[in-house]
Every structure is written in structure tokens, then in C-alpha cells.
Amino acid sequence: MRVIYAGTPEFAVPALQALLTAGHEVVAVYCQPDRPAGRGRKLTFGPVKQLAVAAGIPVEQPLSLKAVEEQDKLRAYAPDVMIVAAYGLILPQVVLDIPRYGCLNIHGSLLPRWRGAAPIQRAIQAGDQETGVTIMQMAAGLDTGDMLYKVVCPITPQDGGQSIHDNLAKQGATALLHTLDLLEAGKLQPEVQDDTLANYAHKLTKAEAQIDWTQPATVIDRTIRAFDAYPVAFTVYEGQPLRLFASSLRTAPPSPALPPQGVKGAVVPGTVIAESKSGIDIATGDGVVRILSLQLPGGKRLTAEQFLNGRSLLGVQL
Incomplete structure (x- = not known):
């Protein structure tokens, strides 16, 4: 034809x-x-x-x-x-x-x-x-x-x-x-x-890529994965955008490594509650998201294990 x-x-x-x-x-x-x-x-x-x-x-x-x-x-x-x-x-x-x-x-x-x-x-x-x-x-x-x-x-x-x-x-x-x-x-x-x-x-916008940690973990995980090519989800860490490329839902029980913060018996959404070679676990409005790949401004995209080499986010509220 x-x-x-x-x-x-x-x-x-x-x-x-x-x-x-x-x-x-x-x-x-x-x-x-x-x-x-x-x-x-x-x-x-x-x-x-x-x-x-x-x-x-x-x-x-x-x-x-x-x-x-x-x-x-x-x-x-x-x-x-x-x-x-x-x-x-x-x-x-x-x-x-x-x-x-x-x-x-x-x-x-x-x-x-x-x-x-x-x-x-x-x-x-x-x-x-x-x-x-x-x-x-x-x-x-x-x-x-x-x-x-x-x-x-x-x-x-x-x-x-x-x-x-x-x-x-x-x-x-x-x-x-x-x-x-x-x-x-x-x-x-x-x-x-x-x-x-x-x-x-709707057309994708950079404005919607900022993560609202008060949302449920399922919503945040889907957003991070959906936006991994563009516009790339991000959160704010030390006043700078921290880009998030890959994630999963954590199904394991909460880690005792970090005591509850904020409201009694609860952890403030956006708080890093655990970290390991497997990922960086962040509390949300409902559940926990595990970050698998991320990037600081001017840096390279890293796995969670690479990112944590010589650095800790435990207890940080994003």
C-alpha cells in the first residue's frame, strides 16, 4: 500500500x-x-x-x-x-x-x-x-x-x-x-x-509531579511509576528536589528502628522510617512506600543502595 x-x-x-x-x-x-x-x-x-x-x-x-x-x-x-x-x-x-x-x-x-x-x-x-x-x-x-x-x-x-x-x-x-x-x-x-x-x-505537567505524602501509599507508588520517564515524581529534601524514579509498596510490618512521631501512635507522612539495600521506606497517609531509585540535583540516577552509601535519611521528614 x-x-x-x-x-x-x-x-x-x-x-x-x-x-x-x-x-x-x-x-x-x-x-x-x-x-x-x-x-x-x-x-x-x-x-x-x-x-x-x-x-x-x-x-x-x-x-x-x-x-x-x-x-x-x-x-x-x-x-x-x-x-x-x-x-x-x-x-x-x-x-x-x-x-x-x-x-x-x-x-x-x-x-x-x-x-x-x-x-x-x-x-x-x-x-x-x-x-x-x-x-x-x-x-x-x-x-x-x-x-x-x-x-x-x-x-x-x-x-x-x-x-x-x-x-x-x-x-x-x-x-x-x-x-x-x-x-x-x-x-x-x-x-x-x-x-x-x-x-x-490529561496532558502531564511538572506541577503534579510533586509527591503529597499524606496520600495513600498505593496512590504515591502509582504516581512514581507512571511518571518515571516524564515528568518524574519528586519530593523536597534539604530545600532541593529529590527525584523519585522507581518504587514499590512495602508489605512487611513497620520497622521498630524509628519511634512514632507527630500524633501519638502515628508517624508523620513523609518520614523515612527504615532504610536498607532493598530500599528507602517512607510513611504515607496510609501505608508505606519503598523508594528503589532516586536522584539528587546535578547527580546521577542511583539505586537506593548506591544513594545510601555514606548517607542516611533515617528519621528525615521529606
Whole structure:
């Protein structure tokens, strides 16, 4: 099939590679404009553009697809289908109508559960036990189009936003090829979404990454794991942000190493009540969170064991 592929970040790379390997004719790749990156703030090619350039595919990077000139340029490629994966630009209805088979989206959730910008992180935050990839026929609404194919991915207590992201990127590539096979064979069976089951996955913000230790341990643990790639959860230690990358729920009985503080018989939320090679245990509003990986400003990401080498947090209130 003649394919236009629209995607920008790492999530969209496996599907583009799968299209090329499978022998589909990718006539053009659309990416967002190059952005400054690194300490030197140099303009840098995104992951999808890097692959496209290496494969010798024409790359288009319009600021918007609302201009008639851009729409005419896209139409000139005469695509059978346009595949969209984390592209980052809104596609007007006129663009959705250009390809022979319309536009298909690789969406990182089991629709209609999570629609919007951050479905992977919101699924982990909410405590969902599974997520997945939905190949969707794009429509004018936000992730509201008919569902064409789904793949389920479990969420384990050890998973974070990055691990689920990587799994779904690979599963999305496989699901896309299967969907295109069904499309060519005329065997697709579109399923209409039930809007009553939909939730909006709000865009991630750095402001929500600060941990409130009065929340239950389950909520804090999910937040830390969900945000491990971005925006990264943090707490304040000695007036500076202490970034938290990995955690778990402690199931062992409370350590007698530290006497209760604050209210009689209770420990103040945010207090480090135990520490060992296994992790740093912090009291919360309900239960205990064990921190497994963390980072001080200007330092490297460390395991709890590495962090505690020559340092103790026991009794510190974060």
C-alpha cells in the first residue's frame, strides 16, 4: 500500500520500521518541526525523522496542516492510507478524507478507556491492571473514531510509564501490520466506541509531579511509576528536589528502628522510617512506600543502595 506515516517521538519508530520491513511503500513521513535539544540547544532530528532520513524517505515538517498548500502537497502523494502515531498535530477533516482508506491511528490504550494526551501514564496512575494498543479509524473528535483492532498489555506492580511505553510501541507495530492485512483483504470489522466508558487522559505537567505524602501509599507508588520517564515524581529534601524514579509498596510490618512521631501512635507522612539495600521506606497517609531509585540535583540516577552509601535519611521528614 502507498502509505504516508505521521509520527515524531520514539513511540512511533517501531511501527514505521515494521512498515518498511513488511514492504509497504512509505511515500512520505510527516514529523513535527525539529526542536532544540541538549545543553547546546541545537536543532535535533526526532527519532522518526532519523529513521526516515536513513531510509531515504521524503520528510515533511509543516507547522500545521490547516493551510491549503500543505493539504495539496499531502494529496499529491496519493496515499492509500495515512498512519498516525504520536504525531502531535491536529489533522483537519479535509486531511482525514484525502487517503483512499482514510487515516489510522496507533493509540496507546484500550479505547475508549483513555482518550487524550497521556493514556499510558493515566492508566498506571488509576491502578488499571491492563492497557494496550487500539488501531483506530481517525475521526474529527478526540480519539473517538471506530476501533479496528486491539492488543492487550498487562500492567504489573513493577511496570512504569517507560516500560509500558516500550511494550506498546512494539505491540502497536505488530497490530498495525495485522490491521493493514485485514484492510487490504476487506475483512475489517469496525467497532463503535461507547462514549460512556471514556476518560480524558490529561496532558502531564511538572506541577503534579510533586509527591503529597499524606496520600495513600498505593496512590504515591502509582504516581512514581507512571511518571518515571516524564515528568518524574519528586519530593523536597534539604530545600532541593529529590527525584523519585522507581518504587514499590512495602508489605512487611513497620520497622521498630524509628519511634512514632507527630500524633501519638502515628508517624508523620513523609518520614523515612527504615532504610536498607532493598530500599528507602517512607510513611504515607496510609501505608508505606519503598523508594528503589532516586536522584539528587546535578547527580546521577542511583539505586537506593548506591544513594545510601555514606548517607542516611533515617528519621528525615521529606
